[in-house]
Amino acid sequence: MSLVLDRPIQRQLPLARPLPRPTERRVGIWSSPAVIAPNNFVYKSLSNWAFNVAVGCSHACRFCYVPSAATIKQGPKLAEYGVKDPDAEWGDYVLLRPWDEDKFLASLRAAENTPRSLLKPDGNRAVMYCSTTDPYQVIHHPDSERQRMLGQHARRLVRRSLELIRDCSTLNVRILTRSPLARADFDLFKSFGPRLLFGMSLPTLRNDLAKVYEPKAPAPSQRLAALRAAREAGLHVYVAIAPTYPECDEADLRATLRAVAEIDPVTIFHEPINIRAENVERIQSHAGELGVKLRTDVFETREQWQDYAVNALQTVERVAGELNIADRLHLWPDKSLGNSGVTHRMPKPKEHLRWLGNWWKRISEWPRVGTPHLNRLARQG
Numbered sequence: 001m002s003l004v005l006d007r008p009i010q011r012q013l014p015l016a017r018p019l020p021r022p023t024e025r026r027v028g029i030w031s032s033p034a035v036i037a038p039n040n041f042v043y044k045s046l047s048n049w050a051f052n053v054a055v056g057c058s059h060a061c062r063f064c065y066v067p068s069a070a071t072i073k074q075g076p077k078l079a080e081y082g083v084k085d086p087d088a089e090w091g092d093y094v095l096l097r098p099w100d101e102d103k104f105l106a107s108l109r110a111a112e113n114t115p116r117s118l119l120k121p122d123g124n125r126a127v128m129y130c131s132t133t134d135p136y137q138v139i140h141h142p143d144s145e146r147q148r149m150l151g152q153h154a155r156r157l158v159r160r161s162l163e164l165i166r167d168c169s170t171l172n173v174r175i176l177t178r179s180p181l182a183r184a185d186f187d188l189f190k191s192f193g194p195r196l197l198f199g200m201s202l203p204t205l206r207n208d209l210a211k212v213y214e215p216k217a218p219a220p221s222q223r224l225a226a227l228r229a230a231r232e233a234g235l236h237v238y239v240a241i242a243p244t245y246p247e248c249d250e251a252d253l254r255a256t257l258r259a260v261a262e263i264d265p266v267t268i269f270h271e272p273i274n275i276r277a278e279n280v281e282r283i284q285s286h287a288g289e290l291g292v293k294l295r296t297d298v299f300e301t302r303e304q305w306q307d308y309a310v311n312a313l314q315t316v317e318r319v320a321g322e323l324n325i326a327d328r329l330h331l332w333p334d335k336s337l338g339n340s341g342v343t344h345r346m347p348k349p350k351e352h353l354r355w356l357g358n359w360w361k362r363i364s365e366w367p368r369v370g371t372p373h374l375n376r377l378a379r380q381g
């Protein structure tokens with residue numbers, strides 16, 4: 001039986017067939033240590049560097065771009081851990097990086113000493129936690145004692161590295177997670193002052209829909225609660241409404257933007273799902289297992305996806321204007337939306353290119369002493 005995904009679906013969903021269980025070899029410790037490394041974001045304005053605690057991610061988001069962009073390069077090494085297809089098996093392996101303080105400090109010094117003239121200004125001299133995994137995921141292991149030790153190790157990786165960045169450098173930090181477990185570190189985040197931005201990915205407020213696309217990530221309701229708590233704790237907060245799904249219609253996008261506006265974030269990023277390697281197959285096969293019919297028609301041809309993507313971006317832009325939060329909106333249009341095939345289909349091709357160029361050039365906000373956002377926080381404090 002196939003279910004058409006329309007609201008409300010909570011009662012429609014059958015019990016999901018469980019995703020593959022973690023096995024001993026696939027959940028453990030990776031070979032090379034966690035260090036700060038330059039990242040290669042294009043047009044995202046998130047950071048200059050990233051600190052990644054693991055290879056793999058237990059949140060298992062079906063659209064995730066990481067296996068095609070980064071993890072797949074580790075294919076031969078992952079095979080030693082029993083991972084045959086890093087893309088198809090995404091979400092089924094988490095290999096935490098070891099901690100080597102000397103190596104971490106060497107990478108921190110290298111980042112700190114990089115001349116500003118060599119850094120892309122849109123990175124805000126920030127280190128991102130994380131770009132290819134989630135810094136606050138739950139590590140599942142069949143052996144409970146091993147699971148406890150791995151969990152402790154993951155905590156130490158994040159906390160110790162943050163303490164060193166705070167005390168031994170002038171770098172900024174951007175946290176990006178889907179997990180409310182980050183609340184345990186709010187005090188540490190606070191100790192950075194305006195050097196740290198805390199953010200969560202929140203594509204929708206619908207828990208049922210997120211369960212299909214992000215089967216093992218915490219529910220959006222929990223994420224929104226964590227964002228509100230962060231704001232109340234006096235942290236500088238941003239939100240990534242990303243990636244939104246084809247089922248996120250205008251009403252859904254409006255509801256998310258309205259809830260996000262109440263948190264008064266520094267920046268609101270948005271992008272729709274992009275097609276990357278096998279992610280559409282992953283989405284379709286998981287929806288098929290659940291017996292849920294998704295709007296995957298938008299991925300059928302490049303043209304259909306491009307029209308869907310432009311429409312989603314422009315809807316968010318319009319609604320953000322209506323909600324008076326356009327000043328902090330930061331869209332992430334994919335590079336391919338500037339191809340001549342798309343541009344020629346637009347009623348005003350030159351305006352379309354100008355519109356894209358403005359978003360691609362945008363540098364995201366970073367709180368500085370004396371800025372309105374910081375003043376608002378100081379008054380609340």
Ligand code: SF4
Pocket residue numbers: 057058059060061064065066131132133134178217
């Ligand atoms: S939390 Fe991020 S890295 Fe992890 S699976 Fe989801 S999108 Fe990928």
